[in-house]
Amino acid sequence: VLAAISQDAGALQFASDKLKGDRDVVREAVSQHGLALQYASEDLKDDIEVVLTAVRKNSPALEFASAELKGDKEVVLEAVNGYGWALQYASEDLRGDRDFILEVVSQGRGSLEYVSENLRGDREVVLEAVRHDGQSLRYASDELKNDREVVLEAVKGDGWALQYTSEELLGDKEVLMAAVKQNG
Numbered sequence: 001v002l003a004a005i006s007q008d009a010g011a012l013q014f015a016s017d018k019l020k021g022d023r024d025v026v027r028e029a030v031s032q033h034g035l036a037l038q039y040a041s042e043d044l045k046d047d048i049e050v051v052l053t054a055v056r057k058n059s060p061a062l063e064f065a066s067a068e069l070k071g072d073k074e075v076v077l078e079a080v081n082g083y084g085w086a087l088q089y090a091s092e093d094l095r096g097d098r099d100f101i102l103e104v105v106s107q108g109r110g111s112l113e114y115v116s117e118n119l120r121g122d123r124e125v126v127l128e129a130v131r132h133d134g135q136s137l138r139y140a141s142d143e144l145k146n147d148r149e150v151v152l153e154a155v156k157g158d159g160w161a162l163q164y165t166s167e168e169l170l171g172d173k174e175v176l177m178a179a180v181k182q183n184g
Helices: 002-007 009-014 023-032 034-039 048-057 059-064 073-082 084-089 098-106 117-121 123-132 134-139 148-157 159-164 173-182
Strands: none
Touching (some): 002 023, 009 034, 059 073, 059 084, 123 134, 148 159, 148 173
16 A cells, blocks of 8 residues: 555545554655545544644645644644645634734735635734735725725735725825836
8 A cells, every 4th residue: 555655645545444544654645645634534634743744745735634733823834834825724713813814924825815804904914914915905804905005015016906905095196106116
């Protein structure tokens, strides 16, 4: 089985339940292809070492981790370090944890698309997010789409973010100039 898994980690799906629960076999599979985690036993989906190995190899493997590990900051940070959109698989609690989300967006990881609704209206969180990805303005609250400083930060980094601003700021010369300067 290990030979088959080393050739194709997807082979784990055809293994016996006993092998899907064998830590060594599963670790080998997820080290080859993180998404093999989906075929692991429930116990191993709750094993932090196995899950960390999986998300380091393939961030979206977070989807198959146990509910508890989807709420583990270390595991989720590893996942979003690979692909920020893996944040969508984090627990609701973690996606609503202001300090955690500030850490994620300040590193340029994760999209406002996947954070809790109340944080999309948090000025500090949104400002930090648009500094790293102007397109994050798309997911900001309507109030913050009308916040001149937030919008300026967004369009300075990505002129296309202008499409998400309020009607009022579309008439603001400085906002328009910053957007055009970034992307004519």
